[in-house]
Amino acid sequence: MNTQSASNDVSKEKLVADLKVVVADAEELLRATASQAGEKVSAARERIQASLATAKVKLGDAERALLEKTKQAAKATDDYVRENPWQAVGIAAMSGLVLGILISRR
Numbered sequence: 674m675n676t677q678s679a680s681n682d683v684s685k686e687k688l689v690a691d692l693k694v695v696v697a698d699a700e701e702l703l704r705a706t707a708s709q710a711g712e713k714v715s716a717a718r719e720r721i722q723a724s725l726a727t728a729k730v731k732l733g734d735a736e737r738a739l740l741e742k743t744k745q746a747a748k749a750t751d752d753y754v755r756e757n758p759w760q761a762v763g764i765a766a767m768s769g770l771v772l773g774i775l776i777s778r779r
Contacts, residue, residue, distance in 0.1 A: 685739050692732050699725055 703718060703725075754761040 685735065689732060689735050689739065692728065692735075696725060696728055696732065 699721060703721060706714065706718065
């Protein structure tokens with residue numbers, strides 16, 4: 674998986690997490706205003722509830738797509754390691770060496 678794809682996946686994960694927070698906040702707002710009366714308030718609450726329902730469906734779809742991409746990346750990594758075990762060991766050793774050097778500088 675290239676760095677652009679990894680960056681996109683991280684951005685998607687953050688977007689999903691942020692949307693969950695927004696949905697939770699909107700639901701809390703709806704509960705807090707449940708006792709408010711009036712035609713405009715009722716209409717606004719209905720629109721918000723419809724929008725929340727749509728957002729929840731889209732959020733579920735986004736989570737499933739992200740999970741599927743993660744599974745595909747894990748499978749591709751597993752396939753690569755199985756096909757090139759010594760290269761994978763070399764990459765892991767180099768990564769460990771670089772991390773060790775960076776950590777020891779602190």
